[in-house]
Amino acid sequence: MRKARNNNNFIDKTFTIIADVILRVFPASQQEKKAFSYYLNGLSAQDEGEYAEALNNYYQALQIEEDLYDRSIIYTILV
Numbered sequence: 001m002r003k004a005r006n007n008n009n010f011i012d013k014t015f016t017i018i019a020d021v022i023l024r025v026f027p028a029s030q031q032e033k034k035a036f037s038y039y040l041n042g043l044s045a046q047d048e049g050e051y052a053e054a055l056n057n058y059y060q061a062l063q064i065e066e067d068l069y070d071r072s073i074i075y076t077i078l079v
Contacts, residue, residue, distance in 0.1 A: 035064035
């Protein structure tokens with residue numbers, strides 16, 4: 001589900017790999033993992049300047065995410 005990124009530096013590549021591993025092994029429900037995946041895709045799109053796509057991903061994450069703390073993090077990005 002993750003969008004492939006054109007990572008040009010070591011830090012971005014490392015973060016992407018670590019985030020993918022965490023997403024796979026973290027003891028969370030499929031719904032929580034899907035929301036986190038949308039959140040990461042939103043961050044990636046925002047970083048690339050694709051703001052409409054980023055907003056769409058954040059919106060999808062908010063529709064799925066039920067935890068209030070996690071929702072507040074997504075809202076913080078939008079402000």
